[in-house]
Amino acid sequence: MNWFNCFACKQKTVDNVKSLDFSRTSLNEVPGDIFQYERTLENLYLDGNKIIDLPRTLFQCEELRHLDISDNEIQNIPNLISKLVNLHTLNVSRNCLKYTDVPSAIHRCQKLAIFDISTNTLEKVPEGLTSLINLRELYLNDTYIEFLPANFGRLCNLKILELRDNNLTTLPKSLRRLSSLVRLDLSNNDFAEMPEVIVSMLNLKELWINGNCISSLCPGIGNLQNLLDFDASKNDIEKIPQEIGRCVKLTNLILSNNLLSEIPEVISNLKLIQTLKLDYNCLDSLPYGLGELVNLEELDVQNNRLTSLPSSIGYLRKLNYFVASHNFLVYLPPEIGSCVSLTVLNLHNNMLKKLPEEIGHLQNLTSLGLIGNKLEYLPIPVANLPHLRALWLTQNQSHPLIPLQTEKLEGTNQLVLTCFLLPQIQQIREEKFLPPQNISVPKRHIAFSEPGIPKELPVRLTRAPTPYPKDFQRFQRSLNNQLKRNRETTGSIPQIKEAKVTPMKETGDVYDEEIDDNHHLKPVLDNQRHGFNTDITSLDGSDQSKGSLELQENLSCVATQPKQPPPYHIAAAYSKNAKLFNNLEGLSGDKPKNFTQELPQNVNVTQPTPYNKIKAHVDEGFLKELNTRLMNAEVQKNNINCESHQCNMKLLRVNLTPCCYVLGFSITYNEKGVFINKVDENGNAFKKLFPGDKILMLDKQDLTKMEPWQAYKTVLIQGPETESFFISRYEGH
CATH class of the missing domain: 2.30.42.10 (PDZ domain)
Structure with a gap:
């Protein structure tokens, strides 16, 4: 009797298996063991393998709800995908799929809510995809698509739509029907202007349009009053519209790497903003209303043309990270001492001659960067910063924090701090001058040798930055475009008809x-x-x-x-x-x-x-x-x-x-x-x-x-x- 109970318990455990995980197990095919659980299996994870084909028996698991076959070598999705009527999540990203490899029969998976087909060479949106009207999340990143079909607006239940790293230039007007959309990612495409259809997505909370060629923002951006995160970096934007002041819920605003020459005063309306990045622009000044951003925690204005900072910066009591390097600052306002939460202050490569005494009020400061300025000494309160762990005065420092000595200034007897790295020597900025031509500069070399020991030849070491995956994707896209152009060229040659040629004598004098x-x-x-x-x-x-x-x-x-x-x-x-x-x-x-x-x-x-x-x-x-x-x-x-x-x-x-x-x-x-x-x-x-x-x-x-x-x-x-x-x-x- 006891043996029968044990057998019954074991059999029950086998029959009730709902999840199987074969991720990253170097499989070449789908394991045959999963088919004995076809009645109960709901979650199957086969990502990170070397699977090429999907067997017919896989689609007999009709109770399957989550199927992850990403990061494989799958070249075709069978029409039998239509039998998985209970499928809720399907991930086929990072495979070898093309537009014709996704069957139109996929539209029968009407319960499908999350579909990720990113990093495939689709070139077009599959036909059956726009019939999945219950989709809530759709990921079409890095699929080489150049346009969206006109009926894309049928996916009216979408909340997340990601289309980054493609070749899109426009969006269809039918996207106005995506009223439930919360996240829209259009980064790294070929948009020359901000699509106007975006301003009708009133529930949008995240908008990513970075890495395009957009020259201006739509005035209708003020309609997006629920917007929380907005990234428009790496574009050609020259001006921010006044209507952005109506996006009062913004918490992250990233406008780096543009051509902005000024920031409108209406930015003071963004009371909830926590991160503001304006680096690599053409700003000559910052608005006084910047001080009204009382919740601001991170401010980045490096690589601009700033000569001064507004005194209202002292109202930023929650400011934790402030970078203003590579500007032309000659004066640091004493109100900076009121930013009591500041932990990182980077003022590299400016024209500062002295620091205000109030910098000693920054009791939470851990890193102070002053490389490439004109400082002759430091104020005494710098020595009283209890949490300071790094004081950068030159790029050749062997330690982040160096000892400082007190010294009296001649004439005024003012007590200041100095060290062997002060006063700073202002280096000539090479970008303002032409490179010297054919000028040989003698190199000095110090070597230690002993008699009888052969001299070693000097070794030249070179170092190149490691590219990020996103940059590799752009490089791959460039190669694929070249391949496509070569194919078009090859296909056009046989169409040229043959004709008789009469050789003519070459003149050669012109x-x-x-x-x-x-x-x-x-x-x-x-x-x-x-x-x-x-x-x-x-x-x-x-x-x-x-x-x-x-x-x-x-x-x-x-x-x-x-x-x-x-x-x-x-x-x-x-x-x-x-x-x-x-x-x-x-x-x-x-x-x-x-x-x-x-x-x-x-x-x-x-x-x-x-x-x-x-x-x-x-x-x-x-x-x-x-x-x-x-x-x-x-x-x-x-x-x-x-x-x-x-x-x-x-x-x-x-x-x-x-x-x-x-x-x-x-x-x-x-x-x-x-x-x-x-x-x-x-x-x-x-x-x-x-x-x-x-x-x-x-x-x-x-x-x-x-x-x-x-x-x-x-x-x-x-x-x-x-x-x-x-x-x-x-x-x-």
Whole structure:
């Protein structure tokens, strides 16, 4: 009898299994053991494995509510997914799914509330997805989609919609029906302006539009009175609308890396704000109303043009973290001593000559950064800060806290603090000057050696920052776009018809044309025609060994594509490309060209493509205008007569492989523009860019029409993702 009871208990335990977790167990297929629990199984976790196919028997577990098959190698979702009618949560992110691999039969899973299909190469929203009207959370991050279908508004029960890291430029008007939406993430897309449909989502609490090309915010943003978190960083916003003062529930406002020149006084209405980030902008001052943000805990205004801080900063009694480095502050208001909760105060790289005595009231201060100022001494109250653990006076400090000594000032007998690092030596900011050309500075080296011991060769160590996963995703998107363009080019070649060609004798006295090894059209101009040398060259910095294997295979297919002779297309393409060069305008059209039977691989049928901020084609008219403007400016400045003197400036296009967020060179700027300062020997620009090169254009971004500091900032932000650099270079490199 006892044995029978034990058997009954064991059998009951087996039958009532509701959850199975096979996460990260290196599985190549779905385990067969799960099918014996098909009547009771509700939660199944198979994420982080190497599963490629989903077996038919998996979909017999009709009681399944939570299915996680993310981070696998799944290439197709079977139509049998429709049998899981009780499915509540489905996670298929980080797989190998495409648009056609998601069946339309998924619309029968009407109880599905949470669907995560992020990090798949969908390129389009699956058809059956918009029929899942009970969805509450939808994650479509990093899926390469360029638009949302017009009927996307059918998902009216959505509360969370994440669309970051895609290629979206607009949103359909049907999204107005998403009245229950609480979180909307549109970061890292290609929006040129803030979509107006957003202002109709009145229940929105989180809005993320960072990492786009938005130049202004909609005045209707004031309608979002329930908004708590708003991130519009890494855009081109120049002005904040007054209506933002109506978002009285805001607690986090992030406007970093924009082009803001002022902050409106209405920001004082945001009484509940706790985090305010205004770093990397163009602010000359902060509004006095900043002091009314009594709940503010974190304030970041680094890398602006501030010369002073408002005295109202003393009202920020809850301020815990304050960063104002890389500005032009010459004076710190004594009211800073009223910020009694302050623990971190960073004032690096300003122009401070002294600190107020009231800084001794900051009894909770743990870190004080004063590197790169003009301080001659420190006030005595600094020695009485009980919790101070770091006092930074120079970048070469061996310890965060160094001993201080008292000293009397001559003439006034004032007692102050000093040390061997004071007074500070103000370093010249290199970005205000051109890099020196061909100047060799002798290097000093101290070495210790003993007789009989061979000298060791010096070892050069280089260090590159480790990119974040988000930057890797952008790099992967850039490679995929290049792969897609190569496929389109390959598909258009066979459509060109063959025609007879009559070879013509080459004249060679005006200009010649050739195709280089990288399939670029290279004109050879008669440079003496106008008295100056204006060469436009293409330097290809791409390295196939660093690209994906799929991209290399595709490029090899393009290289082995059979050639067909289309002489009339060649003639049309050559004459069109010839417009890129200024010196060809006045040439006579009677002089023949020398064509061959071979089709250059850079000739293809032009296809209309949407605007893409990462990969943009060069506008011919713009290049012509740019060249003319540069030549005229150079001639006027130096009083050069182009008929009797030769200008040795060259215009070049340098193609580089994007390296995530790593810029393979350092830059500087002055009133003339942005210049290359130093090139990393291990970077992607080595032997392609040189110190002294002036950067004129990033892809389609014209730097010559910007203020120098704006162009400098643009290169720092967009440079790592840029493929084509247009530069000017004087002869000698």
